[in-house]
Amino acid sequence: MTNAKPKPKPLTITITPDAAEHVRSFAAEAGKPGTQLRVAVKGGGCSGLTYVLDLVDEFKKDDKVIEDQGLRLGVDRKSYVFLAGTSLEYYGGLNGKGFVFNNPNAKTTCGCGTSFGV
Amino acid sequence: MTAPSPPPIQQQYDALTQTVALIDRSNIGRLSLAGEDALDLLDRLSTNALQDLAVGHGATTVLTSNKGRIVDVLFVLQEADSLFVLTGPGNQETVSSWIDFYTIIEDVTSRDLTGETAILSLAGPDAPTTLGELLPAQTKVPNAHEAVSAVISEVQATVIRTDFIGAPAYDIVVANTDGLQLRNILLEVGAEPAGIDVTEALRVEKGMPAFGKELGESYNPLEAGLMPLISFTKGCYIGQEVVARLNTYDKVQKSLVGLQWDGDSAVESGTRLLLDDKQVGVMTTAAMSPRIAGVIGLGYVRKAYATPESELLLESPGGPTPVRVTPLPFDTD
Numbered sequence: 001m002t003n004a005k006p007k008p009k010p011l012t013i014t015i016t017p018d019a020a021e022h023v024r025s026f027a028a029e030a031g032k033p034g035t036q037l038r039v040a041v042k043g044g045g046c047s048g049l050t051y052v053l054d055l056v057d058e059f060k061k062d063d064k065v066i067e068d069q070g071l072r073l074g075v076d077r078k079s080y081v082f083l084a085g086t087s088l089e090y091y092g093g094l095n096g097k098g099f100v101f102n103n104p105n106a107k108t109t110c111g112c113g114t115s116f117g118v
Numbered sequence: 119m120t121a122p123s124p125p126p127i128q129q130q131y132d133a134l135t136q137t138v139a140l141i142d143r144s145n146i147g148r149l150s151l152a153g154e155d156a157l158d159l160l161d162r163l164s165t166n167a168l169q170d171l172a173v174g175h176g177a178t179t180v181l182t183s184n185k186g187r188i189v190d191v192l193f194v195l196q197e198a199d200s201l202f203v204l205t206g207p208g209n210q211e212t213v214s215s216w217i218d219f220y221t222i223i224e225d226v227t228s229r230d231l232t233g234e235t236a237i238l239s240l241a242g243p244d245a246p247t248t249l250g251e252l253l254p255a256q257t258k259v260p261n262a263h264e265a266v267s268a269v270i271s272e273v274q275a276t277v278i279r280t281d282f283i284g285a286p287a288y289d290i291v292v293a294n295t296d297g298l299q300l301r302n303i304l305l306e307v308g309a310e311p312a313g314i315d316v317t318e319a320l321r322v323e324k325g326m327p328a329f330g331k332e333l334g335e336s337y338n339p340l341e342a343g344l345m346p347l348i349s350f351t352k353g354c355y356i357g358q359e360v361v362a363r364l365n366t367y368d369k370v371q372k373s374l375v376g377l378q379w380d381g382d383s384a385v386e387s388g389t390r391l392l393l394d395d396k397q398v399g400v401m402t403t404a405a406m407s408p409r410i411a412g413v414i415g416l417g418y419v420r421k422a423y424a425t426p427e428s429e430l431l432l433e434s435p436g437g438p439t440p441v442r443v444t445p446l447p448f449d450t451d
Contacts, residue, residue: 043220044162046359048184052223078222108184110359117184 011084013039013066013075019090019099020069027055038063040076041083045115047108049082051101081105082118131408133310134283134320138244140301140309141317143237143282143289147210150231151201151217155224160194160201163220163356165339167349171196176263176278180339180347181216186360187335188342189216193280195265202231202265202276204289206329220356236297240309241287248307249277249288260288271303283317284324284447319405322414325446327374331387331402332416340370341418343446373424376444377401377415377432385434391417391441392431398423401432401441407448414448415441 015023015037027035038059040052059065059074066073075083087102097113106116133139151160161168166179176195183189190213193204205213214228240249250259257268265278276291292300305311327333327342339348339361348361364370377391383404391399399419407414423430428443 040223042162042223043159044356045354046184046356048220048356049222050162050354076223082222110354115354 013068013073013083013086013088015068015071015073015088016090017069018092019088020071022090022092022099023055023071030055032057036072036074038074038076039079039083039088041079046110047106047115047117049117050115052079053099127316127406128408130310130312130316131319134242134312134316135285135409136243138240138242138248138309139312139316140304141239141241141283141287141312142301143239144235144297145207146237146289147205147208147213148231148235148237148291149203149205149210149214149217150229151203152199152227152229153225156201156226157194157196159217159221159224159226160192160203161352161355163217164192165344165348165355165357165361167352168194169352173198174260174265176265176280178263178280178347180344181213182339182355182357182361183335184356184360186338186357186364188333188337188339189213189335190329191333191344191347193278195276195278197265197276202278202291204278204280206333209329234294235291236294236300237289237291238297238300238304239282239287239289240304241283241285241312243286245286245288248309251307252303253277270300273300273303275300283320284326285320315406316408318403319407319409319414322376322403322405322416323407323409323448325374325376325416325448327416328403332374332418337418338364338370340364341372341374343374370421372399372418372420374446375399375417375419375424376446376448377417377441378410378444379413379415379432379439379441381413381439382434382436383413383415385415385432390433391419392433392438393423393428398430409449414444416446419443 023037035055038054038056041049044050062077063074064080085104089100091097108117164179164181173196178193180191181189190206190209195202210232252270253268260266260279267276273296278289280289281287383406385404387402389401390397401415401417404415426445430441431438432441
């Protein structure tokens with residue numbers, strides 16, 4: 001018997017299979033099936049910070065690159081501190097919100113869920 | 119027997135309200151924001167719609183926290199390559215840090231110009247004429263919220279019409295080293311120096327809130343009467359959800375009101391206002407008004423008691439003083 005605690009998972013950004021499929025679908029619709037997803041945070045929105053998703057041909061030099069669900073994600077280096085541990089999910093349907101960031105760093109979120117505070 | 123000459127305070131007040139006064143506003147913070155995202159970022163951090171500001175035009179906007187509280191009220195001028203921002207007195211570092219915190223992917227660089235510049239202001243009904251005499255013939259006197267860059271008797275200056283005192287008023291921004299020369303130029307054309315007592319008196323008469331007194335993190339823009347500085351259609355900014363909810367559901371708890379009492383104006387900002395031994399408000403500014411020849415003030419009072427002629431007690435050092443709630447501004451005839 002050992003008392004060793006399980007090692008905490010490294011803080012990274014993950015994407016659910018459904019969200020990854022929708023990224024690929026949007027990229028194909030845009031006529032750029034090989035494009036990659038860039039994730040960042042910008043100031044603003046009701047709660048202080050807003051998520052930014054972009055389909056890009058190339059990541060920026062300092063981006064942190066993560067691979068998940070067969071997709072390459074580039075994360076803006078300064079934004080990463082606000083995003084570490086986030087799961088990018090997708091909620092479709094008539095009342096769905098589209099891409100949703102399940103972000104453990106968010107202490108507050110606005111009503112529509114597009115912005116958060118830390 | 120000749121009539122005694124008016125006391126200096128009355129003289130200053132007359133200049134400010136009837137001719138033209140010279141006011142040193144160098145305590146106001148000055149920042150330069152460079153980078154292609156500067157205007158977009160400020161638009162996302164504050165209440166007013168800034169996106170369409172043309173070069174040479176400015177707007178006043180409220181920097182709000184995510185709780186909808188006031189961080190500062192800024193005057194933002196679009197210059198050719200950057201933004202020039204006026205903050206509250208001595209508040210430039212807080213504003214600069216606030217902007218820096220929210221600069222993540224944006225191309226924005228802030229620089230503090232407060233120490234290297236001076237602001238002298240011409241204020242009063244004759245200020246436009248006086249400024250017109252100083253500006254080169256081909257330079258138009260700026261309208262409200264506009265600015266021009268000009269050489270005034272060999273001094274390079276940016277002249278911004280901010281109307282900070284609720285009357286025609288131009289902030290003239292020059293290099294610190296040119297401040298004294300500009301002051302002499304303005305005195306030579308007849309501007310009468312006006313000090314803090316007089317500018318505060320006029321501000322209170324006009325019911326204008328000031329940073330550090332009526333404007334700060336204890337209050338939201340609706341309580342402070344800053345509705346004209348809020349866009350309800352431009353979309354999200356920090357605090358927007360709270361401000362919109364307060365407005366839609368009429369949840370504003372207190373109002374900025376005028377106060378009037380007999381006695382002393384030497385009462386500290388923050389002194390409590392009582393009714394039946396319970397606090398119902400706070401006095402934020404007290405001033406001796408030359409117009410009313412008495413003490414007036416500004417304060418926040420819970421909405422139920424913010425009606426004209428409500429009688430409250432001011433917890434002043436000399437003992438409780440009866441205070442009348444009065445509508446703003448004081449200076450309507």
